[in-house]
Amino acid sequence: xxxxxxxxxxxxxxxxxxxxxxxxxxxxxxxxxxxxxxxxxxxxxxxxxxxxxxxxxxxxxxxxxxxxxxxxxxxxxxxxxxxxxxxxxxxxxxxxxxxxxxxxxxxxxxxxxxxxxxxxxxxxxxxxxxxxxxxxxxxxxxxxxxxxxxxxxxxxxxxxxxxxxxxxxxxxxxxxxxxxxxxxxxxxxxxxxxxxxxxxxxxxxxxxxxxxxxxxxxxxxxxxxxxxxxxxxxxxxxxxxxxxxxxxxxxxxxxxxxxxxxxxxxxxxxxxxxxxxxxxxxxxxxxxxxxxxxxxxxxxxxxxxxxxxxxxxxxxxxxxxxxxxxxxxxxxxxxxxxxxxxxxxxxxxxxxxxxxxxxxxxx
Amino acid sequence: xxxxxxxxxxxxxxxxxxxxxxxxxxxxxxxxxxxxxxxxxxxxxxxxxxxxxxxxxxxxxxxxxxxxxxxxxxxxxxxxxxxxxxxxxxxxxxxxxxxxxxxxxxxxxxxxxxxxxxxxxxxxxxxxxxxxxxxxxxxxxxxxxxxxxxxxxxxxxxxxxxxxxxxxxxxxxxxxxxxxxxxxxxxxxxxxxxxxxxxxxxxxxxxxxxxxxxxxxxxxxxxxxxxxxxxxxxxxxxxxxxxxxxxxxxxxxxxxxxxxxxxxxxxxxxxxxxxxxxxxxxxxxxxxxxxxxxxxxxxxxxxxxxxxxxxxxxxxxxxxxxxxxxxxxxxxxxxxxxxxxxxxxxxxxxxxxxxxxxxxxxx
Ligand SMILES: CC(C)[C@H](C(=O)O)[C@@H](O)C(=O)O
Ligand SMILES: CC(C)[C@H](C(=O)O)[C@@H](O)C(=O)O
Numbered sequence: 036x037x038x039x040x041x042x043x044x045x046x047x048x049x050x051x052x053x054x055x056x057x058x059x060x061x062x063x064x065x066x067x068x069x070x071x072x073x074x075x076x077x078x079x080x081x082x083x084x085x086x087x088x089x090x091x092x093x094x095x096x097x098x099x100x101x102x103x104x105x106x107x108x109x110x111x112x113x114x115x116x117x118x119x120x121x122x123x124x125x126x127x128x129x130x131x132x133x134x135x136x137x138x139x140x141x142x143x144x145x146x147x148x149x150x151x152x153x154x155x156x157x158x159x160x161x162x163x164x165x166x167x168x169x170x171x172x173x174x175x176x177x178x179x180x181x182x183x184x185x186x187x188x189x190x191x192x193x194x195x196x197x198x199x200x201x202x203x204x205x206x207x208x209x210x211x212x213x214x215x216x217x218x219x220x221x222x223x224x225x226x227x228x229x230x231x232x233x234x235x236x237x238x239x240x241x242x243x244x245x246x247x248x249x250x251x252x253x254x255x256x257x258x259x260x261x262x263x264x265x266x267x268x269x270x271x272x273x274x275x276x277x278x279x280x281x282x283x284x285x286x287x288x289x290x291x292x293x294x295x296x297x298x299x300x301x302x303x304x305x306x307x308x309x310x311x312x313x314x315x316x317x318x319x320x321x322x323x324x325x326x327x328x329x330x331x332x333x334x335x336x337x338x339x340x341x342x343x344x345x346x347x348x349x350x351x352x353x354x355x356x357x358x359x360x361x362x363x364x365x366x367x368x369x370x371x372x373x374x375x376x377x378x379x380x381x382x383x384x385x386x387x388x389x390x391x392x393x394x395x396x397x398x
Numbered sequence: 399x400x401x402x403x404x405x406x407x408x409x410x411x412x413x414x415x416x417x418x419x420x421x422x423x424x425x426x427x428x429x430x431x432x433x434x435x436x437x438x439x440x441x442x443x444x445x446x447x448x449x450x451x452x453x454x455x456x457x458x459x460x461x462x463x464x465x466x467x468x469x470x471x472x473x474x475x476x477x478x479x480x481x482x483x484x485x486x487x488x489x490x491x492x493x494x495x496x497x498x499x500x501x502x503x504x505x506x507x508x509x510x511x512x513x514x515x516x517x518x519x520x521x522x523x524x525x526x527x528x529x530x531x532x533x534x535x536x537x538x539x540x541x542x543x544x545x546x547x548x549x550x551x552x553x554x555x556x557x558x559x560x561x562x563x564x565x566x567x568x569x570x571x572x573x574x575x576x577x578x579x580x581x582x583x584x585x586x587x588x589x590x591x592x593x594x595x596x597x598x599x600x601x602x603x604x605x606x607x608x609x610x611x612x613x614x615x616x617x618x619x620x621x622x623x624x625x626x627x628x629x630x631x632x633x634x635x636x637x638x639x640x641x642x643x644x645x646x647x648x649x650x651x652x653x654x655x656x657x658x659x660x661x662x663x664x665x666x667x668x669x670x671x672x673x674x675x676x677x678x679x680x681x682x683x684x685x686x687x688x689x690x691x692x693x694x695x696x697x698x699x700x701x702x703x704x705x706x707x708x709x710x711x712x713x714x715x716x717x718x719x720x721x722x723x724x725x726x727x728x729x730x731x732x733x734x735x736x737x738x739x740x741x742x743x744x745x746x747x748x749x750x751x752x753x754x755x756x757x758x759x760x761x
Contacts, residue, residue: 175604242550
């Protein structure tokens with residue numbers, strides 16, 4: 036059996052409640068899959084910053100780089116105002132580990148337990164560039180020469196390399212999804228396999244223009260000839276995401292637009308507590324629920340573990356273990372479809388442990 | 399009677415069909431309001447660029463600056479790829495005329511004619527900063543020193559002055575809305591008067607941090623003591639806007655976030671064809687529908703004039719003519735509530751002219 040080494044980084048708040056649920060899922064996978072896991076606990080987060088003066092210890096970065104095949108990241112709290120010396124460890128980790136793609140699948144599962152807010156079920160993936168754009172965090176502030184007060188500037192940076200890489204993985208994901216749908220449905224009528232390139236090149240002709248033209252070029256490769264390639268200006272994309280989300284398949288976007296669009300898509304499936312992600316790099320894949328540290332429910336044992344459990348699936352998918360991923364996705368979907376154990380964010384009463392138990396039983 | 403001089407800038411596509419509808423509304427206002435209008439036709443747009451080499455003739459800017467109290471702007475087409483020498487005239491106009499606030503009210507009117515996609519009726523205003531942020535359009539491109547391809551950068555600029563100004567008008571709008579609700583409902587249970595400050599200061603601590611702290615300070619003035627002041631990180635804002643839009647009252651945002659949020663809110667009320675805006679400056683107010691030039695339906699006479707007609711109301715509101723504005727808003731709402739004449743974007747069959755006629759009858 037192959038052994039995968041997984042770094043566990045719970046972070047702050049409910050991160051500490053959902054990451055153990057993710058670990059349990061890996062430990063409970065059927066042995067027929069031929070996978071073994073060992074785990075290493077790693078620190079990061081605002082609490083760690085307050086205690087030790089750093090939000091992302093070097094040891095965490097090094098262990099992930101040198102020892103781990105995969106990782107699970109929980110969530111981190113942000114200070115409400117600027118705190119000297121503090122920077123978000125998740126943004127830093129994505130950069131330090133070159134986790135260049137943030138892949139966020141959003142899928143409606145109809146459940147008797149809660150009403151999906153969207154009029155039609157959706158099944159889309161947002162592929163968010165994860166290393167540049169405004170997230171380079173190069174900012175400066177200077178006195179306003181024309182009046183009192185200050186002026187602050189930030190750099191939005193877009194490169195050919197990062198745009199090509201993200202468009203390419205978006206295309207690969209769309210092709211993989213197309214094949215899976217064909218396998219599942221045979222000749223039945225299917226959703227069109229498609230990548231939608233999102234940008235605002237009507238205003239940002241150089242930066243978003245570069246993203247747009249590079250993505251177009253990358254997606255015109257023969258490997259993607261079975262896909263329809265479309266574009267959508269990002270404000271219209273928000274509009275259409277609300278009004279006809281069922282239309283979309285794979286959406287590829289620069290970092291910041293991807294951040295906003297994936298929260299929008301999460302709303303359409305009912306709760307951020309349902310939406311997983313994988314941060315994909317060359318040598319490592321890090322699963323991460325899309326929700327935050329939720330200080331309001333911290334310690335109550337009622338956090339929804341589904342986003343994390345699905346993130347375990349995403350991690351395995353990008354570690355080339357599609358069968359194990361499917362076992363997890365199906366167990367989660369089955370649980371939601373039955374709707375007996377849902378957490379309070381979905382209007383249910385089940386605890387983190389009860390939801391996890393239910394999914395473990397179905398693996 | 400006071401005479402207001404109004405510049406009419408139809409622009410491209412359906413802009414040429416909806417701006418005449420806006421003019422008709424002004425001409426049809428009851429004389430008891432004591433208002434007269436005269437009009438001046440002005441050029442701008444992509445078609446004008448193709449014909450004359452400029453998208454925004456100096457004459458248009460000068461006439462607006464020197465002669466006009468108000469203006470109505472239709473829509474402009476964008477070239478699908480970069481065209482040398484072309485820049486968006488609407489972004490340029492907002493800057494040249496110092497139209498510092500883009501005010502976008504979104505209100506659900508329940509209509510038998512179409513189903514509102516949002517679960518609960520909403521009544522909110524997005525107040526979008528209109529002059530800076532990434533819209534300064536300062537970009538550069540250079541060869542990537544670490545590989546093939548290029549790197550493009552854009553500046554996101556935020557100033558104390560612009561942030562203070564936009565927060566202040568957001569506060570003023572919230573107070574005005576609060577008074578109007580009190581007048582309309584007496585002691586009945588009312589929505590809380592509130593301004594929500596939107597930003598991403600957890601990542602952009604200097605730029606969005608400056609927006610956040612300046613807005614907080616401006617809104618702590620005694621004039622706004624009746625308001626609740628809240629903050630929302632912009633990705634969560636997108637999420638909450640979808641899931642509980644009825645909660646919000648006035649949302650204030652930097653330029654780009656405001657662009658995306660207002661398209662999201664437009665989806666929640668059912669169509670961009672319903673959503674108006676006012677671009678507010680020191681000496682002039684420009685009404686502008688939030689939709690684009692819609693080349694797919696251009697020339698068919700079926701564009702929804704409601705966004706423009708409501709924009710006429712917005713323009714008058716910020717020209718200190720609240721009574722005239724109310725006459726228009728009420729006529730539009732009545733028409734929608736009856737639902738006999740709705741355009742195809744709402745699933746109806748009425749032409750631009752029929753919808754306009756119906757509203758004119760109700761003035
Ligand atoms: C916490 C924050 C820095 C982060 C981001 O903006 O990327 C979060 O919103 C996310 O989407 O993972
Ligand atoms: C056409 C475009 C430049 C414009 C903008 O981004 O401001 C539009 O989307 C708007 O919202 O008015």
